[in-house]
Amino acid sequence: MNLKDPESMNVVIGKVLRYGVVLSGMIVILGTIGLILSSGTSETAPFLAYNPGTVPHDGIDVSPAGLLHGLVTFSAFSWIELGVIVLIATPVSRVLISVFLFAAERDRLYVLITAVVLAILLFSILVTPFIPGFHA
C-alpha cells in the first residue's frame, strides 16, 4: 500500500475505526447475552442506583483491579465495561495511527498537529481523572 497516496490514508484510518467498532461490538454482545441470561427477568432498579466510584449493582470498584477480577469471574458487567473501553480506545488509536501515517507522507506540520492532539487526549483520559477538583 502506498501511504503517500492520501486516499490510502482514508482507507487505513477507516479500517482502524471499523476493527475497533467490530471488536467492541462483539465483546458488548457477549456481555449483554450474559447479562440477560443471568438477570434478564430481574427488576432494573438495583442496576440503576447511582453510587459514585462503584459499578452499579455489582458493587465492584471502578479500577483496573476491579475490572480484572470481574473479567476472570465472568461478570457480565465487567465484560460490557471491557467492550466500552475498547470503544473509547478506538478514536484514540485512530489519532495514534494518524501520527505515523502523516510521518509516512513526510507531512511534518500534520505530524506535529496530530501528536499534540494525541498528547492532549492521553493527558485528559489518563491524568485528569486523578486531579482533585476536576469533574466533568
Place this chain on the structure above:
Amino acid sequence: MFVVEFVLLMFFVSIFAGIFGSIVGLGGGIVVIPVLTILLGVDIHFAIGASIVAIIGTSSGAASTYLKDKITNLRVGMFLELASASGAIMGAAIAAYTNSAALEAIFGAILLISIVPMLIKIGEDVPKSPELKGLPKRLGLKGTYTETDGRVISYNSTRPVEGLAGTLVAGILSGLLGIGGGAFKVLSMDLAMKLPMKVSTTTSNFMIGVTAAASAGIYFARGDVDPLIVAPVALGILVGAAVGARILLRSRNTTIRKAFAAVLVVAAVEMILSAAGVLP
C-alpha cells in the same frame, strides 16, 4: 421494568439516535439523554455517561463509510481537534469552579441565535468556494468529493481561526456537559470556514469521537458508565450509525441542512430548559 425489557427498549431508541446522530454530525446524545432521564427516570450522571458512549459509537461507527467515500475532510478534522480536545479539558476544569447552569443557558442561547444564519442559507446546495490563501493554504484545508448526482465538488476553506474558536467552544461544552459539541463543530465549519454541508457534518462526526474520548476517562473513573445502560446504547448506536451513514451518502446537502437546523432547535431548547431546571 425488567432488565430484558430495558435492554430492548434502549437498543431500539439508540438505533434511532445513531441514524440521526451520524447524519447531522451530533452523535445522538440529544436523543439518548432525554429518553433516559425523562422517560425512564435514570440518574443524569448515568445519562451523560451513556451519551459519551453514544457519541463515540456514532463517530467511529459511521466514520469508516464517510472516509471511504472521501466526504470527511481528514486535515480539517485533525486541525480542529487541536481546539476541541483542549476545550474538553478546559470544560472539565471550568465545571469544578463555576455554575454550569449559567454557561449552559449561554450556550443554548448561542445555538438558538445560530439558527438564523442557518435558515438564511437553508436552500444552499454547495457554497461558493472561497479563494485558498494564507493559513488554510499552508494547512491544505481543501478537498474534493463526488455528489449523489455524480458532480465532482472541489472546495476550499477560509477563516481557520474563527473555525478553531468555534471548535474550542464545542470542546468546552462537551467537557462541561458531555453533550452539545457537535452542533458548534458543524456551525464552525459551515458558517465560518464555508465548507459544504455534508463535509461539515461528516467531519464533525469524525471529530466528536475524539472530543468525547477526551472526557470519557473522568466519567468512567467516577462510575458514571452503567453497563446495563451503555450495553444496549452502544449496540444500538453502532447499528444506527451504519444505517445513517448509508442514508447520508444518498442525501442532498439541502436535506441535511434542514435536518441539522431542526436538530439545532431541539438541542438549544433542551439546553435552555436544562439550565432553567425544567429538565434534569
